[in-house]
Amino acid sequence: MIDPNLFQLVCFYAFSAVTVLAALSVILLRNSVHAVLALVLTFFSTACVWLLAEAEFLAIALIVVYVGAVMVLFLFVVMMLDIKQEQVREGFIRYLPVGLVVALVMLVEMLALIGVRAMHAVSMGADPAAAAGVSNTAWLGTALYTQYLLPFEVAALILTVGVIAAVALTLRHRTGSRHQSAGQQVGIDPSRRVRVVKMAAVRAEEPEAVQEETRT
Amino acid sequence: MGEQILNQVVWPLLHIVAIVLPLVLAVAMFVYWERKVIGWMHVRMGPNKVGPLGLLQAFADVVKLLLKEVILPTNANRFLYYLAPLLALVPALAAWSVIPFGDRLVLANVNAGLLYLLAMTSLGVYGIILAGWASNSRYALLGAMRSAAQVISYELAMGLCLVCVLVLAGSLNLTDIVHAQAGGKGLFDWFWLPLLPVFVVYFISGVAETNRAPFDVAEGESEIVAGFHVEYSGSAFALFFLAEYANMILVSFLASVLFLGGWLSPFPASWGWLGQGSFLWLLAKAFAFAFLFLWFRASFPRYRYDQIMRLGWKVFIPITIVWVLVAGCMKYFGWVSVGTGV
């Protein structure tokens, strides 16, 4: 008999191992497109780990937003930038001390945070959503749209600022190019484009004679 | 132990085979049907030499594709070149695991089914981009960029359509969504009626999402040959082909499940056996949608690229954003009756 809990534990370690290995290969792989794909794998296996923690909505949202959208942008950028490998290697040595300092500071911060959390340690309770008998998404939605209403609207504001900033920073208009304006096309007045001219009918003599000839 | 393996591994695997095998066969027959239908619409015969009525044509093509050389172009990235068709195929097939074929006839009855579908369709773009980049060919790269930009644009419209369905159904579970469309009035209870604009937007976005005519600029054969998979041949090309057709059939099934009541009968329940829900109804609806794909291809001239982007961003997204709120009002003020399940 395979214990479901044991199986879950095995899955957890398997997904975690993939996550860590993929994250390592992001910084170790030489080819930058391979590195981006390793990052995709990192996100994907992280989503699997979250799914194991019964965070159904967050796990799939991670795939939709990060794997489906953010990494596509990364891929666009990395593919087209055409980074030369030698330059990268050169920079690696030069910025190594700075990188190490940043990594050290982050490590200390994370350890401190974990330490603080551990002091008032509250073990994770049973999943409240499952206890209440509703789906994970519904539980999350209820919390988000009642308790955290203000942060939610602030998020909307930040997204709007993001849209405007992206356009303001990157949009360059090409000069001299033409494009179709569907509104103008639909909105034209037919009488200004086509003039119907009334003419008296004219009888052509010649073509009939030709037709007669060809028939015989 | 043995019984557990039987229940946990063997039965699900058999169910999966029971989905994948008919799906692959359906793709083969759909290709045959496409060539036949387009032939008739062009006043031609279509394939009629291999087997009775040309029925074995698709299988002959499959065997031919598998026996051809898989060419790896010079300077191509070998690993990514072979990975790309896999990345196109796996999400296209994996999305099928949550489709309800009938009441309780579903492989994985997950709570977040609709969200899972959105995730799987959003993964399809990787196969396209990587194929274009790994081939080291200008045509492939241009086709890939066009395709990718088009796919992600229409994905937004599709996502908003899903939200509209969700607002009325109130559940992410696809079986529940079908149940929410049940009622005494048959087809007038389905979501196509209150969500009519969204229904149209959804199907057209589906056509654009699968890069089919008239949205097939990415493989517009008169401009950039075959698009992102121009360098692919043999079985690697067969995988892209399989993924594209599996996606088309998926969109057809989804349109039926989300807007046309899935396996429910179009007739009122009081009509005896005609009013009973059945897998056959779902099949008939999906077939009708799949036929539309072919009809579009035979009828419409190809859109220009700027027109495609305009339609996606300036027409479909505004319509669906407005309809999310309209659907919200419909549901909140009780303007539509939503079935609570049978």
Add this chain to the structure above:
Amino acid sequence: MLAEYWPILLFIGVATGLGLVLLAIGLLAGPRRPESEKLSPYECGFEAFEDARMRFDVRYYLLAILFIIFDLEIAFLFPWAVVFQHIGIVALIEMALFLLLLVIGFAYVWKKGALEWE
């Protein structure tokens, strides 16, 4: 809940397996006669003269950024659509506000012409 995701994992495995088998059949059963003309990238009769990985219009990046932002908004809409009826009119109003902000951003993008492809 987790038990329902198990068939999906199996399905992904089967799909990957199917893809690998088909690819392997093609690689093993097909002939392999490399030749420089055959292997050169398709160029409509031109000689392939340089690496094909080129730069692209910034428009594509802008599109990808816009896509991320709108995708996030859709991710926000999903839990809302599931629960808004239980919360009531407040939820409807707050989502209207959310969408209004979104539409302001969208209108700006539109007005600036970032959605034009010439």
